[in-house]
Amino acid sequence: MGLKCGIIGLSNTGKTTLFNCVANTKVHNQPGMQKANIGQISVPDQRLYEIDKLVHSARVVTASVDLVDIPGMSKGSGQADSGSSRFLADIQQTDALIHVIRCFDSDTVPHIEGNVNPVRDKEIVDLELCIRDLGMVERKIQRTDKLVKVGDKDAKKTMEILHVYKTHLEDFKPARTAPVHEEDRKQIADMYLITDKPVIYVCNVDDGSAVTGNKYSDKLRDAVKDENTEVLIIAAEMEAEIAELEDPEDRAVFLADSGLAEPGVNKVVSSAYRLLNLQSFFTAGPMEVRAWTIHKGMTAPKAAGVIHSDLERGFIRAEVMHYDDFIKYKTEHACREAGKLFVEGKNFVVGDGDILHIRFNV
Numbered sequence: 402m403g404l405k406c407g408i409i410g411l412s413n414t415g416k417t418t419l420f421n422c423v424a425n426t427k428v429h430n431q432p433g434m435q436k437a438n439i440g441q442i443s444v445p446d447q448r449l450y451e452i453d454k455l456v457h458s459a460r461v462v463t464a465s466v467d468l469v470d471i472p473g474m475s476k477g478s479g480q481a482d483s484g485s486s487r488f489l490a491d492i493q494q495t496d497a498l499i500h501v502i503r504c505f506d507s508d509t510v511p512h513i514e515g516n517v518n519p520v521r522d523k524e525i526v527d528l529e530l531c532i533r534d535l536g537m538v539e540r541k542i543q544r545t546d547k548l549v550k551v552g553d554k555d556a557k558k559t560m561e562i563l564h565v566y567k568t569h570l571e572d573f574k575p576a577r578t579a580p581v582h583e584e585d586r587k588q589i590a591d592m593y594l595i596t597d598k599p600v601i602y603v604c605n606v607d608d609g610s611a612v613t614g615n616k617y618s619d620k621l622r623d624a625v626k627d628e629n630t631e632v633l634i635i636a637a638e639m640e641a642e643i644a645e646l647e648d649p650e651d652r653a654v655f656l657a658d659s660g661l662a663e664p665g666v667n668k669v670v671s672s673a674y675r676l677l678n679l680q681s682f683f684t685a686g687p688m689e690v691r692a693w694t695i696h697k698g699m700t701a702p703k704a705a706g707v708i709h710s711d712l713e714r715g716f717i718r719a720e721v722m723h724y725d726d727f728i729k730y731k732t733e734h735a736c737r738e739a740g741k742l743f744v745e746g747k748n749f750v751v752g753d754g755d756i757l758h759i760r761f762n763v
Contacts, residue, residue, distance in 0.1 A: 403692055405467040406673055407492030407598075409530075410501035411522050412473030412513045415605035415637045419501050420470040420669045422641035423666040428470075437491040438470035444670050446681060446692055448724055448754055453690045455731050462691040464681055469495060475513055478529045489533055493593040497673050498600045500526065501637075504617035505607040519604065519621040523625060528573055534594045535570040538563055539567065541592060562588045570596070599676040608750075611636035612660040631672045635665040680753035683724070684708070701749040705759045715763035719745045724754035 410416045417438065421427050424440030444464040458761045471488040478489070492498065503512065514521065521531050542563050548556035562585050569579040575596035576589065589597065602625060604618035613633045614622075622632045636659075643655045643664065656664060674680065681692045682704055695704050701721075706713030722733065726741040736742040751757065 403465070403467060404497075404673060404677070404679065405469065405495045406497050406499050406601075406669075407495035408468060408470040408499045408501060409492065409526060410473060411503070411526060412475060413510050414473065414501045414503040414522070415505075416470055416473060416501045418637040418641050419499075419603060419605065419635065420468060421434060422635075422637055422644045422664075424468050427645075435696055437488060438468075439474070439576040440468045440470070442466040442468060442666055442670060444681070444692065444694070445468045445667050449683065449690055449692055451728055452683060452685050452724075452756070455727070456685045456687070458685065458687055458690045462689050464692040464694045466673065473513075474529055476528055476529070478533075489530070489595060493595060495598065497662050497677055498595070498598050499603055499673075500600050501603045501605055502621055504610070504615060504621065517617060519617045523602070523621065527575065530595045531570050531573045531575065534576055534592075534596050535561060535567065537592050537594065538566050538570060538589070541589075542567065559588050566594075586620050592720055600628075600630050600631060601635075601672045601676060603669070604632060604704065605637045606634055608636045608639045608659070610634070611639060619635045629676075630648065631676060632666045633665075633706050635668065638656070639667070640665045682753070682755045682757055684758070685756055697752060697753075699751055700747060701745055701751055701757070701759075702747050702755065705761065708759070711763045712759050712761045715761040716747060717760045717762055719749060719751075720757045720758040720760065721749070721751075723752065724756060727756055750753045 408416050408420060417428060420438055420440060421575065423442050425443060426440035428438045442465060444466060446463060447461060449461050459539065469492050471491050497514065500523070500731045502522055503517055504519050505516055542560065545556050545560050545563060550562055562581055565581055566576055566579050566589060570576065576594045577597045577599065602621060604614060604621055606615055606618055618634055625632060639659065643652050646652045652664070679694055680697050681694055684691050684693065693704070693707050695707055701719040702713050702716040705716050705719070721743045722736050722741060726736055730736045730739055730741060
């Protein structure tokens with residue numbers, strides 16, 4: 402499964418700068434950007450390289466996260482007839498949102514609202530997204546009403562749920578907090594409501610606040626303390642400059658000099674994995690060592706299906722080694738001799754870092 406995140410925020414918050422410090426593809430920050438920036442993050446995982454030291458494969462393939470960076474938002478962006486509405490469609494099918502909020506002062510970069518106020522900026526974006534989602538719910542209500550009038554019983558239940566969402570969004574509350582049962586959320590699944598997605602807040606701070614944040618990030622953190630979310634502190638401009646360095650050792654030195662233990666890309670990926678309840682498992686052989694992304698609690702056949710649908714369809718068993726065991730014993734044969742290679746069936750739940758060899762027959 403692929404993970405896809407959308408980057409949102411007001412204009413001049415540093416969205417594209419953040420994109421450049423975490424994505425493999427670099428773009429220029431152009432005023433009046435007419436299309437979304439598309440990029441990818443290679444998911445950092447040192448365990449892959451530790452496995453490769455023992456396997457000596459032809460290549461190492463990391464998991465990846467797709468990024469969609471849309472043009473900066475402003476008041477009115479959520480209206481169906483606004484020029485920004487089509488950009489919001491670009492992030493409808495993402496799994497999570499990265500909301501970049503300006504938490505730095507600058508005499509050269511004017512703020513679209515006249516001054517820095519992270520809580521107000523968050524509320525502006527939230528409002529516009531709620532307006533857009535409300536319009537989509539109202540249009541589905543109109544379509545569903547026609548089915549209710551011809552006596553469709555399922556449509557009546559759908560209509561009840563849609564009205565719950567309508568009322569919730571009219572109060573400018575995101576769809577993800579609507580008071581509906583989990584099984585009823587399938588009624589809105591086909592709309593890909595933007596406010597139904599989990600959100601990571603990135604406080605874009607000045608270089609001097611990269612480690613501890615500042616008064617602005619403190620206000621934002623306090624404002625979202627009751628949300629199921631994470632708040633990251635990233636000095637995007639500084640990290641974008643560090644990301645341009647080709648030598649990994651040079652990057653590490655600059656990060657250390659700045660008091661940072663890890664780059665922003667690590668923070669963003671780790672946060673997204675936690676919010677979406679994701680983990681990685683590995684496959685290892687002479688051709689490649691590779692990481693695969695799955696949901697926690699996924700069984701071996703479902704995990705095999707992430708590699709290829711044939712592996713799930715013809716699943717027989719999985720031969721499993723835990724990462725720590727493989728590093729300790731160094732070879733598959735040694736793990737087998739030590740009783741650390743396990744043969745698991747269809748009900749086996751894959752753990753984070755498990756190394757799998759799938760046996761199948763189609």
